[in-house]
Amino acid sequence: MFFRFFTDLKxxxxxxxLATRAHINDFLLFTMQSQSVIRMHARDALADFQGHSLPVNTWHSLCGTWSSANGVAQLWVNGMPSSRRFTHSGQSISGTPMTILGQEQDTYGGGFDAQQSFVGMISDVHMWDQVLSPCEIRRYTNNLNFIPGNVFNWRALDFQIAGQVLVENKQDECKNLKG
Structure with a gap:
C-alpha cells in the first residue's frame, strides 16, 4: 500500500x-501524532512504528508493507524504512473488501469517529498483492517510473465520494517561471 498525503492536522x-466482514482492521494505517507513532493493522493484529515525525503542511509519502506468509510488516515514510515488526501470518486478506481513505472503520463500512477523520489531501494511492522491493518503493517515492498497483491503481480507481471531498486533476509543476 502506497500513497501520498498533505495535512495541517496535529x-x-x-x-x-480496508475492512472485510471477518476483520474490521484487515489493513489499516493510522497516525497517532501525539506519540509520533504510525499504527498498522494487518488482519486485526497491530504493529506500532515509533519516532515518525510528520511535519504539517508538507507532502509525505507512506508505504506500508505486510507479508501474509511470514507476518512481517514495515513502513517506509518519505523513502526511509522503519524497523520490521511481526504481526499476523498464515492468512491473506480475503472476502469482500470495503476501503475508506481518510477515516478508520469501526464497523464494516461505517462506525466512523469524526475526531479521527483526516482533513487534507491524499493522492497516488496504489496497492499490490505482494510486498514491493526496496528499489521499487524508492522509485515510487521519487516519482520515477514504477509499476502501478494491481489491487488499487490511482490512475484507474473506481470510487464513491461521501462528505466534503474535492476531486481535482493533478496540477503540473510550474516550469521556467519568470518574475
Whole structure:
C-alpha cells in the first residue's frame, strides 16, 4: 500500500482503512501524532512504528508493507524504512473488501469517529498483492517510473465520494517561471 498525503492536522487521524466482514482492521494505517507513532493493522493484529515525525503542511509519502506468509510488516515514510515488526501470518486478506481513505472503520463500512477523520489531501494511492522491493518503493517515492498497483491503481480507481471531498486533476509543476 502506497500513497501520498498533505495535512495541517496535529491530532490523531486515520489514513487508510480496508475492512472485510471477518476483520474490521484487515489493513489499516493510522497516525497517532501525539506519540509520533504510525499504527498498522494487518488482519486485526497491530504493529506500532515509533519516532515518525510528520511535519504539517508538507507532502509525505507512506508505504506500508505486510507479508501474509511470514507476518512481517514495515513502513517506509518519505523513502526511509522503519524497523520490521511481526504481526499476523498464515492468512491473506480475503472476502469482500470495503476501503475508506481518510477515516478508520469501526464497523464494516461505517462506525466512523469524526475526531479521527483526516482533513487534507491524499493522492497516488496504489496497492499490490505482494510486498514491493526496496528499489521499487524508492522509485515510487521519487516519482520515477514504477509499476502501478494491481489491487488499487490511482490512475484507474473506481470510487464513491461521501462528505466534503474535492476531486481535482493533478496540477503540473510550474516550469521556467519568470518574475
Amino acid at each position: 491530532r490523531d487521524y486515520g489514513l487508510f482503512s
